[in-house]
Amino acid sequence: DAGVIQSPRHEVTEMGQEVTLRCKPISGHNSLFWYRQTMMRGLELLIYFNNNVPIDDSGMPEDRFSAKMPNASFSTLKIQPSEPRDSAVYFCASSREKAFFGQGTRLTVV
Amino acid sequence: QQQVKQSPQSLIVQKGGISIINCAYENTAFDYFPWYQQFPGKGPALLIAIRPDVSEKKEGRFTISFNKSAKQFSLHIMDSQPGDSATYFCAATRGTSGSARQLTFGSGTQLTVLP
Numbered sequence: 001d002a003g004v005i006q007s008p009r010h011e012v013t014e015m016g017q018e019v020t021l022r023c024k025p026i027s028g029h030n031s032l033f034w035y036r037q038t039m040m041r042g043l044e045l046l047i048y049f050n051n052n053v054p055i056d057d058s059g060m061p062e063d064r065f066s067a068k069m070p071n072a073s074f075s076t077l078k079i080q081p082s083e084p085r086d087s088a089v090y091f092c093a094s095s096r097e098k099a100f101f102g103q104g105t106r107l108t109v110v
Numbered sequence: 111q112q113q114v115k116q117s118p119q120s121l122i123v124q125k126g127g128i129s130i131i132n133c134a135y136e137n138t139a140f141d142y143f144p145w146y147q148q149f150p151g152k153g154p155a156l157l158i159a160i161r162p163d164v165s166e167k168k169e170g171r172f173t174i175s176f177n178k179s180a181k182q183f184s185l186h187i188m189d190s191q192p193g194d195s196a197t198y199f200c201a202a203t204r205g206t207s208g209s210a211r212q213l214t215f216g217s218g219t220q221l222t223v224l225p
Binding site for chain 1: 144146151152153154155156159199212213214215216217218
């Protein structure tokens with residue numbers, strides 16, 4: 001198995017632009033998580049899905065953030081409009097019993 | 111209630127020494143305590159995990175010690191090697207088998223093992 005696959009690995013965008021991060025979970029995993037990592041706040045859970053259904057999105061910072069999981073093999077995290085304070089590394093993780101993380105997307109908003 | 115407190119923030123150990131990282135939790139409903147290892151530019155990777163029904167779990171040079179009454183658990187790295195230099199995160203979660211593992215992470219410990 002290739003593990004959790006995230007794309008792109010790096011994204012640089014201008015403030016106000018829309019950003020879409022993508023994640024392909026490990027086949028057979030029924031839970032998917034989006035985390036954000038910064039030096040100041042560490043690893044923060046943004047949202048998680050169970051069987052493609054959003055269970056808890058209380059970690060989503062504000063309405064500019066949205067996440068979807070249209071099927072068991074794909075999820076997106078969208079930020080619209082992006083702001084410099086959104087700059088961080090965003091991780092997707094999938095789980096059946098144990099959680100496995102992707103390589104992350106380093107987002108820079110200038 | 112959901113916090114996991116981790117210490118120290120950074121740790122420097124000589125090659126061959128023992129590295130010890132500590133975590134404390136508040137939520138008594140937590141029933142699964144994994145440790146993750148993260149190298150620069152990589153995602154966190156599951157290292158070892160323990161459930162509260164045992165007081166210790168060992169895998170190779172890595173050992174988790176768990177104290178349920180004190181609500182504390184720690185990671186011991188025996189015979190530390192320069193390749194162990196990474197950031198270590200403790201985490202905790204609750205839920206029955208097969209359910210979503212919504213992890214609450216500690217703040218991380220940056221370990222440096224000197225050659």
